[in-house]
Amino acid sequence: MGHELTKNDIKKMEEEIEYRIHEVRKAALDDVKETRAQGAVSYTHLRAHETDSYLVCRLLLEKKKKTSAGPLPHLRPSHRAG
Numbered sequence: 506m507g508h509e510l511t512k513n514d515i516k517k518m519e520e521e522i523e524y525r526i527h528e529v530r531k532a533a534l535d536d537v538k539e540t541r542a543q544g545a546v547s548y549t550h551l552r553a554h555e556t557d558s559y560l561v562c563r564l565l566l567e568k569k570k571k572t573s574a575g576p577l578p579h580l581r582p583s584h585r586a587g
Contacts, residue, residue: 510518555563
């Protein structure tokens with residue numbers, strides 16, 4: 506016959522799973538914190554390092570958005586109920 510698990514065995518397994526879940530969550534949180542600390546820069550900082558060509562492209566895109574922004578066309582149902 507095979508080995509049967511006791512309630513104590515199951516409890517130990519559950520505790521081990523909970524511990525591992527806790528460790529994985531902790532490691533993931535640490536990774537997020539590290540990434541944010543290394544990669545976070547302000548919009549002003551990014552703009553300060555903007556090259557002339559990127560500046561021209563950005564300004565043209567902003568101008569295009571302002572001139573092409575208009576009311577959205579109404580959506581029509583693809584079929585009528587009836």
